[in-house]
Amino acid sequence: MTKASQTLHSRANTPSAETLTKWDREHQIHPWAAMDDWRGYDNMLVETAKGIYFWDAQGKRYIDGPGGMWCNQIGPGRRDMAEAIADQVIKLSYTSPFSNATEPSSVLAKKLAEMAPGDLNNVFFTTGGSTAVDTALRTMQYLNNRRGMPEKKMILAREKGYHGSTYLAHSVTGKERDKSKFDFETRLVHFLPDVNPYRRPKGTSVADWCDAKVADLEAAITELGADKIGAFIAEPILSSGGVIIPPEGYHRRTWEICLANDILYISDEVVTGFGRLGQWFASESVFGIVPDMITSAKGLTSGYLPLGACIISDRVMEQMSGLGEASSFTNGYTYSAHPVSCAAALKNIEIFESEGILEHVREVSPHFQARLTALTRFDIVGDVRGMGLLGCIEGKAENLEAERTLGAQIDKACEDLGLIVRPLINMAVFSPPLIITKDQIDEMFDILEQALEKVSADVAKAAS
Known part of the structure; x- marks a missing residue:
């Protein structure tokens, strides 16, 4: 059996999550991959998605904070x-x-x-x-x-x-x-x-x-x-x-x-x-x-x-x-x-x-921006900014290395709690699907607050 036919045969038998992760690591080059460790990546294997959520191969649910890559406006999984x-x-x-x-x-x-x-x-x-x-x-x-x-x-x-x-x-x-x-x-x-x-x-x-x-x-x-x-x-x-x-x-x-x-x-x-x-x-x-x-x-x-x-x-x-x-x-x-x-x-x-999605965005955006602005109460947050259903948290740190660490900490804390944000050095940006409701906006920002509380405590502990 050739390599190609072996692969097709395996697909027909539904490869396990572990096998898919292995194939991904060994054969796929992802955008912006770090070349010093590209085979060491364990990219999240996403199984399915609906509305503002997606689920990984283990069945854990996440809020899609970045809206895919700024693009999941109407949300995935629509039969129409x-x-x-x-x-x-x-x-x-x-x-x-x-x-x-x-x-x-x-x-x-x-x-x-x-x-x-x-x-x-x-x-x-x-x-x-x-x-x-x-x-x-x-x-x-x-x-x-x-x-x-x-x-x-x-x-x-x-x-x-x-x-x-x-x-x-x-x-x-x-x-x-x-x-x-x-x-x-x-x-x-x-x-x-x-x-x-x-x-x-x-x-x-x-x-x-x-x-x-x-x-x-x-x-x-x-x-x-x-x-x-x-x-x-x-x-x-x-x-x-x-x-x-x-x-x-x-x-x-x-x-x-x-x-x-x-x-x-x-x-x-x-x-x-x-x-x-x-x-x-x-x-x-x-x-x-x-x-x-x-x-x-x-x-x-x-x-x-x-x-x-x-x-x-x-x-x-x-x-x-x-x-x-x-x-x-x-x-x-x-x-x-x-x-x-x-x-x-x-x-x-x-x-x-x-x-009426444009009208919906105009209706819920003030609530989204109000919840975003409230995050300035955390000392590790230097700035928050946004417009419409776009938002960014910029963390405060003394140098680039510390900024990278802070951004990674916020990213991990959010992911552990079931929220995906897009980390950019010391920043976390988000642009959720436009169909997000006010209750779901609260769900998202409640997780962000919990993540910032944890990271704030970790930073304070490391400094003491």
Whole structure:
């Protein structure tokens, strides 16, 4: 019997949890795995999920605090979603997006154009958030080549911003606190300093901090030259950087500066899009801007299937197409506009609308944020911040090593009590499924409080 047939035979006989963990350890490379110990990992084997909960292979229940990876908006385990996906698989599982259109992709493109602000009426479907960001950046490059401006290619981005893992998306990501061992493009990217109000100098008001952050952008334009800068990419909330919410007025002012200097404004709404802040998109409805492009993914299908979208304004499309010279937009993916993924997105939107999920988020968010704010009573908590159903706890520690230890302690204490959070150095971030109820919000924060009480006691004991 060959290795492949042995594996298939084992699957047919339902491998034990121990066997699956062994195979995972020996053969699967996980995202962000530590290369010094990647075979030593014991990743949690998740067996099933429903609503805001999932269960491991031993039957222990956990609250899904991160909402998968910021994406489980309607919650897993929905039969209506499964049926919509299955129906599309039977009807049409795949056709080439390079030459063919499908009903799901055409309807979804129209829906996204209606949801997006202003003149963002043109949708390029991708495989996820990273490829949506890549598409936005390549669109800027293509546009300026078409305009006869080959030098106008610099990309401005913020420290602590996260935009993906493909080469270009990784290159404009400023999140890492430890140096990446991957190569990334340095010639085309300029990072602006951290925008986090929690990090402002003592005695500096939030308004003055906002002025300083706007000045960062103005200084970069002066230094590099507007004729060299093609785009500014920004998250409405810097989610993976620690749910960093820029000061009020910052987004509007930086957008206006970009408009005045012929710099494309790309709003990365991979996390904030599709209900996380109680709106389809946050750019205009929450922050008062109409960007040139919006990137989205994650909540677009509520994590049921991979799909991303780069939504482009009419103005940009008219500039690219109105120059006379014939030229192909040579950007695309085998699974662009995948009909089954698009069907899942359409069903997701239908569920949002029929069950009033945006309205529900707006209703329960004040309670979520109130429970979050109350965590400042713990001495080990330096800052709490959030908006909508996004939240972050930032622990206080004297150095990076202590921060890592503190973050790991909070993570373990929560997991032991049946809550998963996403640890980021000294921070714990969470973005639960949007269907979470007020009682479930209390259940989640009750566990967080118990975890912080335990960690506080452990820190005090270690210091005595």
